[in-house]
Structure formats: C-alpha cells, structure tokens
Amino acid sequence: AQSVTQLGSHVSVSEGALVLLRCNYSSSVPPYLFWYVQYPNQGLQLLLKYTSAATLVKGINGFEAEFKKSETSFHLTKPSAHMSDAAEYFCAVIGGGYQKVTFGTGTKLQVIP
Amino acid sequence: NAGVMQNPRHLVRRRGQEARLRCSPMKGHSHVYWYRQLPEEGLKFMVYLQKENIIDESGMPKERFSAEFPKEGPSILRIQQVVRGDSAAYFCASSPRDSDEQYFGPGTRLTVT
Numbered sequence: 001a002q003s004v005t006q007l008g009s010h011v012s013v014s015e016g017a018l019v020l021l022r023c024n025y026s027s028s029v030p031p032y033l034f035w036y037v038q039y040p041n042q043g044l045q046l047l048l049k050y051t052s053a054a055t056l057v058k059g060i061n062g063f064e065a066e067f068k069k070s071e072t073s074f075h076l077t078k079p080s081a082h083m084s085d086a087a088e089y090f091c092a093v094i095g096g097g098y099q100k101v102t103f104g105t106g107t108k109l110q111v112i113p
Numbered sequence: 114n115a116g117v118m119q120n121p122r123h124l125v126r127r128r129g130q131e132a133r134l135r136c137s138p139m140k141g142h143s144h145v146y147w148y149r150q151l152p153e154e155g156l157k158f159m160v161y162l163q164k165e166n167i168i169d170e171s172g173m174p175k176e177r178f179s180a181e182f183p184k185e186g187p188s189i190l191r192i193q194q195v196v197r198g199d200s201a202a203y204f205c206a207s208s209p210r211d212s213d214e215q216y217f218g219p220g221t222r223l224t225v226t
Contacts, residue, residue: 042219043220049213051213094213101146101148103148
C-alpha cells in the first residue's frame, strides 16, 4: 500500500521568502510522486511529478521538488514566495500497477505581504 | 481543447433526495476517476472506471453510491437518499491509456440540507 504524509496543515511565509512544504511517502514499490495545487473553489492542477528519472524535478510557477529515497521524502520548494502562491498544496503517490492516486491531507500556504 | 468538465458546479439537495454528478473527460481520455473531498480533508479515492467497466470501486461507500461510464456520454456518480454527511466536493479526473497523469475537473460541490 502507498501513503503520503504532509507535515504541517498550515504554513505561513513572507512574500519573497523560501517556501518549503514537506511530504514523506511510504510505498512498497517504486513510487510515482506528485504535487498538486488547489486554489479556492477550484480543481487540482498538477505542479510537478517524479517518475523515477531525475531526482530533482522542476515544475510550473517556479516550484521544484527533490526525491530522496534515503529519507522517503519529496519536499516542495520555491526560492521566493509570491502572493499568488497562496493556495492548498497536496502531495500524492501512485504505486502498484495502475493509476489510483493516494493524496496527503494537504498544506495550506499563506503568503504574508 | 476543453479540459475535464463537471456539472453542475454546485448542487443542493434535501435529505433523502438523489444527487447525480456528471463528468465529461478530456477528449481522447478513456479512464475516469472520482474523488471526494470532505471539509478540511484531502481527496479520497472513490472509484476508477473505464468505458463500460468499473475497474476499482474500493473507495465507494457500500450503500447509496454508484458510478458508471457508459460507451457514450459522461461518467455519472449517483448518490441515492443523500444525507448531511454526503456534503462535500466531488472531483472527477481523467487520463489517457497508459498514462500516470490525471487531469482534474473543477469539482461539484454538493450541499445536503
């Protein structure tokens, strides 16, 4: 079975500061890992994904994530937060033969001007 | 190139009524997934369908909930005799064959009064 744990349901950063959203995974098979963003009252948009190629994955809107097998982590970072980054972020994992996605509980990012 | 479409976007039902949620996948996508997002929670997988087949319904409540994806037309998630606890956002996602990437619709927000 696969699962992801997101540490911190709410994260606040100042505009221009580093964004770090944490995700740890558990998987009995090599995982595919994803980060999605959800703006209020909207669906989910894929930010980036890891599918066993490069361990550092670059996504949209300046976000990136690094797959660290030794730490079973896939943390999301952005060097400089922008007001438009305020949203909820979900880490997700696929594993085991087909595309059933298991989501974390989400982290709400607040950007303070 | 329209994305995943869901309708209605908002649905209000009284307890005991039926709710029908529709999802039109992206053109060329033959796989559909339904997820439920309860307030302050992440998305939970409900069911995975291909045309005319239910592949995995392990996340569906045993009673009152059903899903279909007919040969023609949208996928339908049907909730009979709704209760207050069914109030949630229901998201549909679609993917093409042999792809790990799911594209999400904007969701249907169901309110049971």
